[in-house]
Amino acid sequence: MKLILRLLILIVLAILALALYPAAKRGVERLFYPLEHSELIKKASVEHSLDPYLISAVIFEESKFDPAIRSKAGAVGLMQIMPETGRWVAARQGRLFREEDLLKPGVNIDMGSWYLRYLKAKYNDEDLAVAAYNGGMENVDKWMSAGQTPETTVERIPFKETREFVARVKKSRAKYRELYENELK
Numbered sequence: 001m002k003l004i005l006r007l008l009i010l011i012v013l014a015i016l017a018l019a020l021y022p023a024a025k026r027g028v029e030r031l032f033y034p035l036e037h038s039e040l041i042k043k044a045s046v047e048h049s050l051d052p053y054l055i056s057a058v059i060f061e062e063s064k065f066d067p068a069i070r071s072k073a074g075a076v077g078l079m080q081i082m083p084e085t086g087r088w089v090a091a092r093q094g095r096l097f098r099e100e101d102l103l104k105p106g107v108n109i110d111m112g113s114w115y116l117r118y119l120k121a122k123y124n125d126e127d128l129a130v131a132a133y134n135g136g137m138e139n140v141d142k143w144m145s146a147g148q149t150p151e152t153t154v155e156r157i158p159f160k161e162t163r164e165f166v167a168r169v170k171k172s173r174a175k176y177r178e179l180y181e182n183e184l185k
Contacts, residue, residue: 026179033175036065037078037105038183044113045184052184054126055113057172058133061165067105076102079112089115127154130169135162 035041035056045052062080063069075082076099081089083099089111090097101107119129123140131154132140143157157163176184 029175030179033060033172033179034065035176035180035183037109038180040106040109042184044109047110048113048117050113050117050120051173053173053176053180054130054169055109055116056176056180056184057169058112058116058130059109060172060176061168067108068103077108077112078105079108081108081112081115085115086111089118092118127166127170130166131157131162134165135159 037059041052041055041059044050045055059065059078062075063078065078067078069078069080070076071080073082076086081102083102086099086102087097093111093114102111116129116133119132119137120126122137123129123132123144128140128144135157139159139162154163154166157166
């Protein structure tokens with residue numbers, strides 16, 4: 001009788017574990033793919049006609065959602081905006097530019113999203129826009145003027161860091177869509 005009771009308890013525990021596994025897995029994955037500033041991301045996605053999961057993925061890959069981060073190259077904030085790029089974007093947005101404003105999540109997400117949308121419109125290709133966001137417009141323009149098409153350029157990006165950045169953003173975007181499907185709509 002004790003053996004049967006133990007088996008029944010094990011079966012019930014196994015069924016509970018299987019039933020709870022997806023929720024537990026999602027909770028653990030959310031630790032590895034955090035989402036902060038979701039309201040700012042949603043606002044920027046609407047204002048700049050971008051997928052909020054793309055914005056989230058770029059933020060994750062650029063800064064892991066650390067608003068105070070500064071790169072060795074000088075990029076600032078959540079979306080890692082270079083001060084010169086910030087000045088350029090601010091002029092086109094008609095806003096006053098102060099470098100310290102790049103540390104403010106709302107400003108950084110708005111400017112980074114505006115810039116990403118600009119690049120997407122310029123290249124008419126999201127992967128090239130992400131490549132230009134990371135590797136610079138001048139470099140993507142060079143690759144394109146060398147006769148590459150958008151379909152072949154991403155695989156042939158000569159900068160390993162940029163090529164890998166585009167791949168990571170695509171992977172992270174899919175993960176953010178899976179983990180936060182209701183939070184960013």
